[in-house]
Amino acid sequence: MADLTYTPPKVWTWDKANGGQFANINRPVSGATHEKDLPRGKHPFQLHSLGTPNGQKVTILFEELLAAGYSDAEYDAWLINIGDGDQFSSGFVSVNPNSKIPALLDYSGGEPVRVFESGAILFHLAEKFGAFLPGSGPARTECMSWLMWQMSTAPLIGGGFGHFYAYAPEKYEYPINRYAMETKRILDVADKRLGETRYLAGDDYTIADIAAYGWFGAFVRGDAYGDAATFLDVPSYTNLVRWGEELGAREGVRRGRIVNRKGEGLVPERHSAADIDIVLKG
Incomplete structure (x- = not known):
């Protein structure tokens, strides 16, 4: 049983044993723990994510853009398993120094542009395509x-x-x-x-x-x-x-919220529309 009379020390030090369910991945420092390059697919947008609420935002927007006819919004969605510490790989940290999903590499202009934080990714894509964001x-x-x-x-x-x-x-x-x-x-x-x-x-x-x-x-x-x-x-x-x-x-929402998730009826990785079609059509 935890001590209900706990008094904080003058200087806090990390005790990994007190980390709870996520003790194996939570830590008080940033940066990579291991070397590993990120994979790259054929599409202009490379998303590295997990289908948490923050991750679903981006896949929903991609699917909404595609449903609205923006064919240039094709994307590859690669699974980042945060339980295994994938977010601390050197490749992922190079895209998001904060080691949180989602992280996006945009190759649509030739040279890759990194975008991290879900809100920034939504804004970046909406502004790029002129969709789902009022112009002025x-x-x-x-x-x-x-x-x-x-x-x-x-x-x-x-x-x-x-x-x-x-x-x-x-x-x-x-x-x-x-x-x-x-x-x-x-x-x-x-x-x-x-x-x-x-x-x-x-x-x-x-x-x-x-x-x-x-x-x-x-x-x-x-x-x-x-x-x-x-x-x-x-x-x-x-x-x-x-x-x-x-x-x-909404079709875009139904499609986007099952991406980068494991289990029946879900899509761990998305590299074409067919990956989602197969699951939704059973």
Whole structure:
């Protein structure tokens, strides 16, 4: 049993034994732990990722672009197994020094351009193709505001609520209550906004919705952190549920959210549309 009277030392030192479920990959320093080059496929966009909520954002956008007729948005999606420490390979760290998925190499202009952080990747692709992002004015600003809002909320939902509710080695009332409160406040912000407009940024579906769906969609579907949807009373956020179900029915969303995930009905790697077609058509 953990010591409930813990007093922080004057200078913190790392004790790997206290790392919980992710002790084998979490560490207080950055950089590569081993040499390994990233693979490269034939398409202009090379995505190295895992189908977590942050990873799903990018594959959903790629699939939405392809569904909208942007054939130049073809991509290879390579699986990064964070449980095995793939994110600490020299190749991955060269694309994302922060060793977090997703990471993208864009070869569409000849010389590779690295893009890391899911929000930056969404913005990069939306601006490149002129899609799912208003071109200028207040609409563009509103979209960017909601995109940045989502990026700021993810650590509270995932690293805060998700960690202490589902992954921490022991359950403690204070952190669970603290982050449940924050998560419900975030859900309430989205619910109130979606009571005013069809989508987060207004009347049009944008990268702000794609970013938010990666996280909120799991709660609406009821597959986030076990039964967290019941614990947080997600069905009571009726506007959010309406939005989540509408987005969940989109072909691009259905295709994108199963990429870079292992298991039945999922696609660990995507190198052509057929990789997803085979799974969805059974």
